[in-house]
Each structure stands twice: as structure tokens, then as C-alpha cells.
Amino acid sequence: MKFIYSDKAKKYIKKNNITKIFIREDIERGMGCCDLGSINLKISKNGYNEENYKKETSEIVTTYYDPKLEALLMNYPEVEISVFGIGNRKTFYTATEFSPLNS
Secondary structure: OOEEHHHHHHHHHOOOOOOOEEEEEHHHOOOOOOOOOOOOEEOOOOOOOOOOEEEEEEEOEEEEEHHHHHHOOOOOOOOEEEEOOOOOEEEEEEEOOOOOOOO
């Protein structure tokens, strides 16, 4: 599994001196009645218990992700991460769309 960052995300990471990103499954949103089978990811620049995550290092940032994601996203060898928002209120999101039929 490989996480790639859009140009917008790279600029945001560099501008804000972000060194670590944590990615895990968003269980609360992923279990809604209307999105049965969908996969939602929670992406944050804050995390804890780094030893419980798998680590992927790149020139830009170190990405820590929940090992369970490898099984959930086995049909997606690359997951693109981008940002949206205005000013300092930007947040990370997955630009890759996950289809419940492919998961």
C-alpha cells in the first residue's frame, strides 16, 4: 500500500511543517445506514501509539496507517491524499474513491 499526496497536500504539508500523518478507518462514519460497505478514512496530523501503526516514509512526510487498512484496501495499491478548505481551516481527505464493490 502506498499513499501519494496531491500538489495541494504537499504545499500544505511543507507550509505547516507537518512531519507525521496518521490514517485509520473512520468507524463512526463507515457504519452509517446509507453507506453500507463503504470505506471512510480518518486522516490527521495528530496521533498516538505510533508502534501500533505501519509506517511509510517519503521525502515529504512520514505516514502512519492502521495495519487493517491493507486488508480493506487490497484492491487499491495507491491512495491519493489531498486537502480542502480555506486558509488555516484546511483538512486532509482521500482523493481516491473507494467502491464497495471493489473492496
